[in-house]
Amino acid sequence: MSVILVTGGSGLVGSAIKHVIETEPEGSRFGKKPGETWIFARSSDGDLKDAAATKALFDKYKPTHVIHLAALVGGLFGNMKYKLSFLRENLLINENVLNASHEGKAQKVISCLSTCVFPDKVTYPLDETKIHSGPPHESNFGYAYAKRLVDVQNHAYNDQYGSNFTSAIPTNIFGPHDNFDLEVSHVIPALIHKCYMAKKNGTPFVVAGTGKPLRQFIYSRDLAKLFIWQLREYNEIDPVILSVGEDEEISIKEVADSIVKAVGFEGEYTFDTSKADGQFRKPASNKKLLSLIGEFKFTPFDQAMDETVAWFLQNYDTARTGKK
Incomplete structure (x- = not known):
């Protein structure tokens, strides 16, 4: 046992x-x-x-x-x-x-x-x-x-x-049950919440920075x-x-594009290039993992994003949004 x-x-x-x-x-x-x-x-x-x-x-x-x-x-x-x-x-x-x-x-x-x-x-x-x-x-x-x-x-x-x-x-x-509080959340849950609010209020969806940095x-x-x-x-x-x-690094712009599509946002969508980008990239190797685990299939990014956004929309009233 x-x-x-x-x-x-x-x-x-x-x-x-x-x-x-x-x-x-x-x-x-x-x-x-x-x-x-x-x-x-x-x-x-x-x-x-x-x-x-x-x-x-x-x-x-x-x-x-x-x-x-x-x-x-x-x-x-x-x-x-x-x-x-x-x-x-x-x-x-x-x-x-x-x-x-x-x-x-x-x-x-x-x-x-x-x-x-x-x-x-x-x-x-x-x-x-x-x-x-x-x-x-x-x-x-x-x-x-x-x-x-x-x-x-x-x-x-x-x-x-x-x-x-x-x-x-x-x-x-990132994924369901993340912290979507705009004050403290990481980039994906923050952008999902911002995009949702922009769609709800009919306001522009503005992403801080150029969108060029890459992340895994x-x-x-x-x-x-x-x-x-x-x-x-x-x-x-x-x-x-x-x-x-490392070959699956995704730019912040690609992340934002995926969120716009998953949320169904059709309004104005821009990047505030006056805001800092932070570190451009900090790639990590998964060679040790792959040498040990053998076959493993990662969920395609857009599918994972669709599932995360769907969970957020279905659970907005109880999710960690900082809006209580």
Whole structure:
């Protein structure tokens, strides 16, 4: 019998894992296996910043496996303003989850990192060997160091106790159950919400920047399958980048075009080139992933966008939009 505890279980990736487990054929590569119990914990189930609350959660469910997604996350400006908060709260969450996993004798833990753990000055493409080769970008060093330290903890637990603790590094994630709050959301959910509002109010849809920067986007339900694969089939302590390939980089203009089509927006659509573009590209290599997983089919970007927009429109009243 296996009990898989997913922290951050109601967020973007946790919801996607729940969807895959509930919809893939039972016993298939990504479906629920006989004898498995999946627990999707949310913040209301226990404050992971608190060691006693974390221990109580683990004592309640006694997980044999953990997918650790819970984190304090935010956009660029939040990271810049509250560096200590992002450092301290994520250090507490990660310490408590890994310690509770160790004390509860969990067989395996996968923690979710971020590409922001990589150094600011680095040669591209990013790969798993470059995480500790220089300091992260100044703008989010609190969050980045807290996440980077998970890799250090994983190796320390393995060295001292033989623990099978590892981590995943996804690129830019989007999909149903994302955070569409215009103040704090990432580029795709922000543009979906802006385009919806422009259509609703009969106003122009304006995208900040030139639209030329390139990014690798991974659909949350594809990422969910990769987490399930990693849980069952990946047994290294070193992290693995979970992403589409470098050849699938998409420009922000292509993203906006796809959103306009999915939303059915027919009004004025422009780019505000007075706004900064940010980094032009920061490609990450998925060669390690592909060398291990074998055949894996990523959802075509436009199909994933159509499904994400459809979910947003159907769930606008309850989605995280910041409009409550």
